[in-house]
Amino acid sequence: MLIHPDRLFPAEPGTRRIARTLYEQVRILPIISPNGHTSATWFAKNEPFPDPAKLFVQPDHYIFRMLYSQGVSLEDLEIGQTALKNPRKVWRIFASHYCLFRGTPTRMWLDFAFQELFGLKQRLSEQTADLYFDTISEKLLTPQFRPRALYGHFNLEVLATTDSPLDSLTDHKAVRESNWKGRILPTFRPDPVVDPDFEGFAGSVAKLGEKTGEDTSMWAGYLNALRRTRGRFRELGCTATDHGHPTARTANLPTTEAAELFRRVIAGSADAEQHELFRAQMLTEMARMSLEDGLVMQIHPGSARNHNRKLYERYGRDVGADMPMPTNYVDALRPLLDQFGNERDLTIILFTLDESVYSRELAPLAGHYPCLRLGPPWWFHDSPEGMMRFRQRITETAGFYNTVGFNDDTRAFLSIPGRHDVARRMDCAFLAKLVAEHRLEEEEASEVARDLAYGLVKKAYRL
């Protein structure tokens, strides 16, 4: 057996009993996945997933960053190849290093999928590599393992993708126009056209103009183009935007200054500080539009992207070399909050890679401003210990109801049930401790557990 029915529950028997009871009530609730990086194409085309290595290893930077840290080369893992030449060899390398993942959430997510989806019962290792490869390969060809069938099997109610304003969203349209009932929604992620440091920024802004018929060489036309594109996303069910800036800095410049800043930025004559100021201004503009059109705003700041220069030059973005940075919120968000902080119809969900801000900045901010909510532990912190730290440091100031349930934030579709399972178990473990220590009644904990697993995400993301 790879995973135990009582996994992640506190060892103390009384507390474990409470956790188990709470979990039984949330285990069966549908999964809402409001923020992630799966592909709408899968659901539009509904073709079988490829081999185990392509499915599990290649897209998952949690996996290959760990292998890389211990001396496995990315060449040997065929990272960056569109079709794998030797998937079985890649799989064997992964399998023979599986012990590196002891104590990590990656191991829990994978073991969940291996056991619950593929019926595997022996731990993955050099010895079982081929058994795994063959078992998984075979199942992937069956109808039950097609994307739409899995969506149903996973008990998904909504699945949001993350999309560029330049994306045509053809696959989203195709899904909507099919007679399949799954809800696959786009999320508006404008980084490529609001971050001057994004590769090809000026060209992307020009393209945005073409696509929308607006003059994006001028500030007003640029804003209109964004507004129109948000409208196009909303027509396909989009309820949220997402913003991946280096910092949480916001600005609220007078229109003429903002227009002038835009002119410089688009002309390529702005310096690094002006790029940062422009991103800051754009967060406030996005908040303004959210207040108009009702899209929930997510801010994911604080990642030093592409930290490994040589790997970036060779493989490009998203190869597991993004690193967290200290992130400030209390000062950074002030201009935006001065303008919109007291709006009850606006929802801004804050994320962080800097856990020191949980109790120092995020909980106090979210425990006061009506527009603010706290996103779940993100990225490196989306783990049992990380989730426990989040609840322990957030709850006493912000309570449960300024949080928004779980995000799986994944590219790995097959890991979705396992990830939500870990989150639900950890929330039940946290609540069970409160009950066992007489800080909450069991009946209350049961209501909160269901809200954390289902109610809050639905409400916060307006789904």
Add this chain to the structure above:
Amino acid sequence: MLIHPDRLFPAEPGTRRIARTLYEQVRILPIISPNGHTSATWFAKNEPFPDPAKLFVQPDHYIFRMLYSQGVSLEDLEIGQTALKNPRKVWRIFASHYCLFRGTPTRMWLDFAFQELFGLKQRLSEQTADLYFDTISEKLLTPQFRPRALYGHFNLEVLATTDSPLDSLTDHKAVRESNWKGRILPTFRPDPVVDPDFEGFAGSVAKLGEKTGEDTSMWAGYLNALRRTRGRFRELGCTATDHGHPTARTANLPTTEAAELFRRVIAGSADAEQHELFRAQMLTEMARMSLEDGLVMQIHPGSARNHNRKLYERYGRDVGADMPMPTNYVDALRPLLDQFGNERDLTIILFTLDESVYSRELAPLAGHYPCLRLGPPWWFHDSPEGMMRFRQRITETAGFYNTVGFNDDTRAFLSIPGRHDVARRMDCAFLAKLVAEHRLEEEEASEVARDLAYGLVKKAYRL
């Protein structure tokens, strides 16, 4: 039953037994409250407290910041009104949102007061709102609920208020001259006359001159005025000062430079950096005076006051919109410590809103400098998890004896026993874990528990 006799004790039965035994020994000790924001007027006049809403909701920014974060308007809560127009309506709003406080210390403090003082047994909710309102209203009119009677009932031994140097301390005098035996002491909090950014600073300094007969337009006279005022406070039993600066920065300028800086500051020609430098200098001046007159010095840095601009413009200070900031101590305190750090007759108690400094800066500083002691978890961190983090991160470097017991730091008089109860239980829970893991003998833990609840505060604050 709202509160359980074993609340906050660890769930593991053996550890719980130890915690319970330790707690039984400290439960009965008198309460010393050396730092808070209650009003001496209550004890001078000894009049009944007003209605439940005015008593519990209106003064407590822990409560209304949470309500506000979830969309309740401050108008509906009648915040800022001196007399409530519709206290029952305010109470009902609060009651119907009581579930927001699940998992927060506010809920523990309130439930303690509801059950232990007012005999209530059903949880507060929309349904029980009127029952609560009527029960509490009725009791508040009885003699046992007058301020002086409650002081006795709470087993208070000392209660310190926090007072401006401009305060006449008439109520403190009245209490001392009455034949009531309660000890209500003032605390010297000079922020209005040492922080150039405080509203009305220059005017307050001028007034200080009038009150003391010193020429506070000159550096020497200004210092003398402060010295005299400290003397006036000491005559009324004051043993401590308190300093609420944005940062912990200190400075130690030559007299002529300090005098020149004061001249600019008082003339209104100093810039923001000079204001900060002036506050820094004043911490060192206050330390110098403490060494002279024996007043214990408390520093509460790191709060970004009045973060919500619109609420500040409308309601003024202290409406729950102060936010913590990252705070440095190791560099910031250096000038002061260079001068006075090795003085054994000086006591400086450090507080923080930035938990990342507990193990990194505060414990190493307090575990070395003879003049330094660590204040208990403050504000947002004055909570079960916050207290546990404090002990876990402080004790191994600074030990128990560089800490100073508990502060309730509250405006809510009725919450005092509940707050001390939480602190005592958490200290016993921490100690019980040490005993259960054989890191401390039970007999030693028992001695430490009594010191944390009573001995250390008395010694540190010279009470």
Add this chain to the structure above:
Amino acid sequence: MLIHPDRLFPAEPGTRRIARTLYEQVRILPIISPNGHTSATWFAKNEPFPDPAKLFVQPDHYIFRMLYSQGVSLEDLEIGQTALKNPRKVWRIFASHYCLFRGTPTRMWLDFAFQELFGLKQRLSEQTADLYFDTISEKLLTPQFRPRALYGHFNLEVLATTDSPLDSLTDHKAVRESNWKGRILPTFRPDPVVDPDFEGFAGSVAKLGEKTGEDTSMWAGYLNALRRTRGRFRELGCTATDHGHPTARTANLPTTEAAELFRRVIAGSADAEQHELFRAQMLTEMARMSLEDGLVMQIHPGSARNHNRKLYERYGRDVGADMPMPTNYVDALRPLLDQFGNERDLTIILFTLDESVYSRELAPLAGHYPCLRLGPPWWFHDSPEGMMRFRQRITETAGFYNTVGFNDDTRAFLSIPGRHDVARRMDCAFLAKLVAEHRLEEEEASEVARDLAYGLVKKAYRL
């Protein structure tokens, strides 16, 4: 009994059983001590240790910083005296303040030595001071308490010291040339000749030139002198270097710029920022040499040395007044990692005094770059709670295999077994929790426990 067989194991009985089983397997493993501050002279001369005060109190700044913080004077402890005038008096002062160490690791280490080495069974106190003094004094004169005998008794396999490039390493040579089998290895710690702020820097660089026959007034000769000295250390078994910089900043200047910077630094005409840049450049140079000669590189940044000015002026370095500072790694290490980050044959072990970087910076960096490994909790954080925080915050991102086992980092030879015992127990406690919560199989935990106690340190330090 001073120490309990189950000390530090979780109280929950099932988890404790697992911890005990794991511990039984690692208890008997040899101790590898790859980083510390013991003296090779002890093993070269093999003379008896002096009295208890000189042995336990005087060299241990963990002890006297705590006493000092509570008002004991350093004069009374005879700190800085080469021979103690009144060791019994010093010992009595220490004994009568022993309660200050409740809840600290110092107490655990001391009690281990008192009971396991000296057979003492009553707690140290004013009452038992003389009993301790006499018992310890007597045993220290017996052959079993000579340094070499203790090395064997402690089951040490390797013990590394920390040495200046100017050290002749005579004692190391003497040990190697003796027929004693103990492995005492030097560690190359070049701070005195690479940190321009080190006392006597320029003179030390000149001396380095004399010792190596290189012209250390020029950049190329200076680097060669370092290279040669590393060779001299390697010949005596050295496998590692150590670098104690104020920050983790690195630089990678073109040769001509580096040479010019060196010229200024050595001429004494560089400013503070240039000193910092020079240190930064030297970390990269040291990494380059490590890639050539295979020495493992340790970086210990983030200590504000000699924070107490008056004590420094009177007693010099290392009197317990070093304070941790916030430390950045993600930006600071970038120049070095740009150059060498992807080298699989280079090992750089990172330490920190800033726990907020564990999950935010160190685990993500070590979980990606092949050259990086994480050193164990250091200094103030080398404690039960500190070790638990390290594992809880590191493991989920970096796993177990990017860590390198335990360092005792001590000047107190007799505390070595007690320190390793605490580390082994805490790792078993952490693993037991993972097993009890079904996050790891017991068999896997057993393998990991042995790796953490023995395998990883041997591999990482190339011993």
